[in-house]
Amino acid sequence: MPFFVHQYSCWSSISPKYTHHLTGLNCRQLECGDLIIAIIEKKIDQSKINIQPNYSQRSPTKCLVERYMNEKISSSKDNIMSKNKRFKIYNE
Known part of the structure; x- marks a missing residue:
């Protein structure tokens, strides 16, 4: 699974070759200390939605x-x- 590394502005993976094989995405090796941006799906409780300006x-x-x-x-x-x-x- 690829992660976006903030300080290098690139994709990284625990296994760059395998990630490239599966996704075609060129990645660098994920290293200890990398700051990643992870995108996750989160279900939102509709009753707690606060309407904000778009x-x-x-x-x-x-x-x-x-x-x-x-x-x-x-x-x-x-x-x-x-x-x-x-x-x-x-x-x-």
């Missing part, structure tokens, strides 16, 4: 840019509010 239609870059811009906008609003508070204090 970000799959947008690129990760677009999501990050939008998050960054929202943080910049909210921080600039905070600055405007704090300036207004200071203005009110000085004028009272």
Whole structure:
């Protein structure tokens, strides 16, 4: 069974030749200390599903840019509010 090794960004297997024979996938030898990404099938309890926004239609870059811009906008609003508070204090 092949595993994807994160630090090398490639497939590895306990038996690379056998994996290649079965799947046609070229693999390196799996070594102690390799960080693998394993894909497993997990049954989900439908009653515990929390509906989240679907970000799959947008690129990760677009999501990050939008998050960054929202943080910049909210921080600039905070600055405007704090300036207004200071203005009110000085004028009272």
